[in-house]
Amino acid sequence: xxxxxxxxxxxxxxxxxxxxxxxxxxxxxxxxxxxxxxxxxxxxxxxxxxxxxxxxxxxxxxxxxxxxxxxxxxxxxxxxxxxxxxxxxxxxxxxxxxxxxxxxxxxxxxxxxxxxxxxxxxxxxxxxxxxxxxxxxxxxxxxxxxxxxxxxxxxxxxxxxxxxxxxxxxxxxxxxxxxxxxxxxxxxxxxxxxxxxxxxxxx
Numbered sequence: 001x002x003x004x005x006x007x008x009x010x011x012x013x014x015x016x017x018x019x020x021x022x023x024x025x026x027x028x029x030x031x032x033x034x035x036x037x038x039x040x041x042x043x044x045x046x047x048x049x050x051x052x053x054x055x056x057x058x059x060x061x062x063x064x065x066x067x068x069x070x071x072x073x074x075x076x077x078x079x080x081x082x083x084x085x086x087x088x089x090x091x092x093x094x095x096x097x098x099x100x101x102x103x104x105x106x107x108x109x110x111x112x113x114x115x116x117x118x119x120x121x122x123x124x125x126x127x128x129x130x131x132x133x134x135x136x137x138x139x140x141x142x143x144x145x146x147x148x149x150x151x152x153x154x155x156x157x158x159x160x161x162x163x164x165x166x167x168x169x170x171x172x173x174x175x176x177x178x179x180x181x182x183x184x185x186x187x188x189x190x191x192x193x194x195x196x197x198x199x200x201x202x203x
Contacts, residue, residue, distance in 0.1 A: 001055050005044035008033055017062035017088060022049060023069025032065055050075040056086045067096040068193075071111045077140050080123055084142040084200050093144070093198040095120070099151060099191035101182075117178050120146050120196045128201070130175050143201040150195040151178055163189075 003009055011018060021032040026042045028034030033044040035053075047053060050073060064083055073079055083093060098105035100114035121129045122137055123144045129135065137143075151171050153164035167189055171181040181191075 001045065001047040001051065001053060002039075003045050003055055004039060005033065008044055012057065012060060018056075018060055019063040020045070020061055020065070020086075022064060022066040022083075023072070029065050029067075032063070049073050049079050052078070053082045053086060058085055059088045061086045062088055062091050064091065064093045066094070068098065070095060070097050071105070071113055071115070074112055076113065080140060080144075081142050084144065084202075087200045089200060089202045091200055093196075093200070095196040095198065096193055097196075099186075099194045101186040101190040102192055103190055115194055117149060117151070117175075117182050117194070119194075120144065120149075120198060123198075125201065132176070133179070144198040145201055146196060147199055148195075148197040149175075149178065151181065151191050152193050152195065154190070154192045 008018065019032040020035050021028040022035045024032075024034030024036050024042050026040060028042050028044070034042045035045040035047050035049075036043040037046070037048050039046045045055075049069065064087060070076060070079070087093065097115045098111070100116050102114070105111055105114060118133065118135050121135050123140055123142060124137060124146060125143050126134055126137065128143075128145050129137075151168070153168050154160040155164060171177055171191075
């Protein structure tokens with residue numbers, strides 16, 4: 001790991017909270033410092049997300065954003081631990097990843113996993129999971145709270161945009177309709193991506 005942008009070091013020294021875009025690619029999200037494996041325009045921190053973010057102190061981030069990066073990460077559980085560690089208790093964590101029904105996602109040989117409605121609940125305490133379906137949470141001892149989940153659909157064609165808007169509105173009415181989509185409709189109407197908003201639970 002290497003901090004490229006000296007402003008980050010200055011911010012950490014004065015105790016300011018950081019906003020990080022993990023796996024930012026060539027351009028980080030506006031208002032965020034970019035973290036990427038390759039040092040290039042947009043990368044303020046060069047880091048392999050499969051390794052510890054060891055130059056970042058505990059509780060130094062007020063926001064984490066990552067878009068289409070976690071599906072490339074082999075060591076997801078340790079990364080979630082690092083995200084939990086560097087985040088302040090009230091931090092906002094936004095994760096955008098391919099939905100498991102995204103057929104195009106299976107073409108990328110660097111994708112190692114896909115995500116669904118309950119993926120992030122594996123990092124939640126039982127009381128913070130849906131009563132209708134709880135999942136095991138013993139794979140990791142760090143805990144998050146799922147604040148919001150949004151399943152999104154393709155926008156490639158006129159039909160996608162028309163049907164997708166209607167399906168997206170129905171699917172995201174609540175957790176029950178999201179569950180119904182995944183169980184009954186995902187094999188017919190493929191979703192593009194799934195967005196999670198989390199907060200870390202710290203004692």
